[in-house]
Amino acid sequence: MLAQRSTPASGAAAATRREGSPWTGLWAVVSKEMADYLSSTRMLILELITVLTAAGTVFTATAQLRETVGQDRFLFLRLFTTSQEPLPAFVGFLVFLVPIIAIALAFDAVNGELNARTMSRLLAQPIYRDALLLGKFLASLFTLALVLTTIWLLIAGLGLLRLGVPPGGEETARLLWFLLLTIAYGAVWLALGMLASILFRQPATAAMAALATWLFFTVFWGIIAGILAQILRPVRIGLPAELLAQAQLEQALSRLSPNVLYTEATIALLRPEVRSLGFVLPSQLQGAILGAPLPLGESIMLGWPHMVGLIAGTLLLFALGYVLFQRQEIRA
Amino acid sequence: MDIVLEARGLTKRYGDFVAVDRLDLTIRRGEVFGLLGPNGAGKTTTILMLLGLTEPSAGSVQVLGLDPARQPLSVKARVGYLPDQVGFYDTLSARENLAYIARLNGLNRKEAGARIEAALTKMGLEEVMDKAVGAFSRGMRQRLGLAEILMKHPELIIMDEPTLGLDPEAAREFLEIIRDLRSEGITIMLSSHLLHQVQAVCDRVGLFSKGKMVLEGPVDVLAREVLGGGYHITVEAEGDAGLEAALSEVEGVQRVQRAGPNRFVLETTGDLRPAVARAVVEAGGQLLALASEAPNLEEVYARYFQKEANHARAA
Ligand SMILES: Nc1ncnc2c1ncn2[C@@H]1O[C@H](COP(=O)(O)OP(=O)(O)O)[C@@H](O)[C@H]1O
Numbered sequence A: 001m002l003a004q005r006s007t008p009a010s011g012a013a014a015a016t017r018r019e020g021s022p023w024t025g026l027w028a029v030v031s032k033e034m035a036d037y038l039s040s041t042r043m044l045i046l047e048l049i050t051v052l053t054a055a056g057t058v059f060t061a062t063a064q065l066r067e068t069v070g071q072d073r074f075l076f077l078r079l080f081t082t083s084q085e086p087l088p089a090f091v092g093f094l095v096f097l098v099p100i101i102a103i104a105l106a107f108d109a110v111n112g113e114l115n116a117r118t119m120s121r122l123l124a125q126p127i128y129r130d131a132l133l134l135g136k137f138l139a140s141l142f143t144l145a146l147v148l149t150t151i152w153l154l155i156a157g158l159g160l161l162r163l164g165v166p167p168g169g170e171e172t173a174r175l176l177w178f179l180l181l182t183i184a185y186g187a188v189w190l191a192l193g194m195l196a197s198i199l200f201r202q203p204a205t206a207a208m209a210a211l212a213t214w215l216f217f218t219v220f221w222g223i224i225a226g227i228l229a230q231i232l233r234p235v236r237i238g239l240p241a242e243l244l245a246q247a248q249l250e251q252a253l254s255r256l257s258p259n260v261l262y263t264e265a266t267i268a269l270l271r272p273e274v275r276s277l278g279f280v281l282p283s284q285l286q287g288a289i290l291g292a293p294l295p296l297g298e299s300i301m302l303g304w305p306h307m308v309g310l311i312a313g314t315l316l317l318f319a320l321g322y323v324l325f326q327r328q329e330i331r332a
Numbered sequence B: 001m002d003i004v005l006e007a008r009g010l011t012k013r014y015g016d017f018v019a020v021d022r023l024d025l026t027i028r029r030g031e032v033f034g035l036l037g038p039n040g041a042g043k044t045t046t047i048l049m050l051l052g053l054t055e056p057s058a059g060s061v062q063v064l065g066l067d068p069a070r071q072p073l074s075v076k077a078r079v080g081y082l083p084d085q086v087g088f089y090d091t092l093s094a095r096e097n098l099a100y101i102a103r104l105n106g107l108n109r110k111e112a113g114a115r116i117e118a119a120l121t122k123m124g125l126e127e128v129m130d131k132a133v134g135a136f137s138r139g140m141r142q143r144l145g146l147a148e149i150l151m152k153h154p155e156l157i158i159m160d161e162p163t164l165g166l167d168p169e170a171a172r173e174f175l176e177i178i179r180d181l182r183s184e185g186i187t188i189m190l191s192s193h194l195l196h197q198v199q200a201v202c203d204r205v206g207l208f209s210k211g212k213m214v215l216e217g218p219v220d221v222l223a224r225e226v227l228g229g230g231y232h233i234t235v236e237a238e239g240d241a242g243l244e245a246a247l248s249e250v251e252g253v254q255r256v257q258r259a260g261p262n263r264f265v266l267e268t269t270g271d272l273r274p275a276v277a278r279a280v281v282e283a284g285g286q287l288l289a290l291a292s293e294a295p296n297l298e299e300v301y302a303r304y305f306q307k308e309a310n311h312a313r314a315a
């Protein structure tokens, strides 16, 4: 069921100037929420899942990589990208694991307070809803960042032990940037989870709605993008230009998915030899490898629009939730 | 006198449905005002508008001289609100729950600690301060809610259905607390659909029906206006047949009903116990017991609508 909306006087609140800072109380909210997260069982389970995944993939990857120690400049990056059947590489896991962690953190952010009947008590305090919502978002973002950083350190530590060589300066920089990228990817899903928690009064419904969106982008969007491209840019005669146009549209459409943005930018960062993310699909990337690795700056630039896209998506979803939450009547 | 809260033409519409209809309301410093009426009358909606928790469709509100829509922070810092069915974080202790609210109010740790202990002690929760709220009874939660409000040192307290769901004993205790707060000079507004339960603590009441405030004033004034009195005096006396006639001749007695062999119930305009006692003695009777019951708001309410209906039928 959708949360109730009221009919306000024509923009009365929007037109009037409010006193004080909208962020009064922000840090009180952030610290309370973070303390909640860090002491919750939910958090423990998430940590456990991710650590298992990290350990598992690192062990299988290092088993392969040991043979190439000393030959590969980017050995440490391979820890994250080497796969061994039937397990995908760690980055492959992250693509679907991060959204689940994020949704699990955020799906009951707002409706949880309504169901516990704590919301009206909170909003009767001298803070704006802005601070409450942003505080909750930041707390979940910091928590997610904490989980991911832990895992990064864990993988680096395990890799160090198993491979016996420390990561180089450029590798460290690439991995740090990759960490930021992963956090930005998680932020999109946090914002989505939070939006669901504003839209739906039942946490279970909110979680299902967010997961359905995740499933849509993980499984169906690629297929839909292909079909849409075929319809909108049909290949009539089979000219290379036609094929190219279709492939380009398909890629442009597929990039509406945060999963695709994240995967592409990850590839640019962790496979320095990848020189272009043009109209080559991620699955065909092997063909785009043209020998000499790109310098760090250029790899970052390659994935820069993707990073910006993820941040823009986060802001958009957060803004939508913000507008809905501001207008919501709180009777609980 | 000092005006703490003032609403003019306050209206709330949900689509075509008018939940609160052009409400005018004034509350003065130090009084206990009861917003009374059946479920769905618009009490909660009114309170939400007074606090700026929902936007009025029309009308204006001034709380402590401030507009809750423009200066919500100042208003909320000085007004305590106890929502109906107040909830807490069940896994946190009473102290931790209040500590969060204290931080949202910008109190520093030391000040907050002292205020929290004082408020919890005052509400009789000092024993369970560090227990998780999950195990608290409804009555304890209600008192914890009030402790949270007292911690803010508010000038005005607004409570929505504060006795709802409490057993009679807990409800009585809670009303006792309200009386204590009143004697400390805190202005209180409370809503309830249990008219007779809260009428005794209210200096003034507003009776709500379908979004409109139909009657407003001190309970005994309303009773006089609507019931022409509304007091009930129960007399137990032994005497001859003239007793009933003697009772009905006492000035201010409107009706005499025989409730048993030696029992009479009088409807009167006020507490006439001395006059009634005299009448019994003068009629040669023996007075066994005498009790007076203040007017019942429930009755005022019912009678008012009966009158309205009769009016409508006559017109
Ligand atoms: N969000 C809403 N949308 C439509 N009608 C509502 C909404 N909230 C309350 N109402 C209606 O407004 C009326 C007044 O409700 P309320 O103020 O909660 O009454 P009370 O607190 O006196 O029991 C009720 O009839 C209720 O059904």
Ligand SMILES: [Mg+2]
Binding pocket: B040, B043, B044, B045, B084, B160, B161
């Ligand atoms: Mg109500």
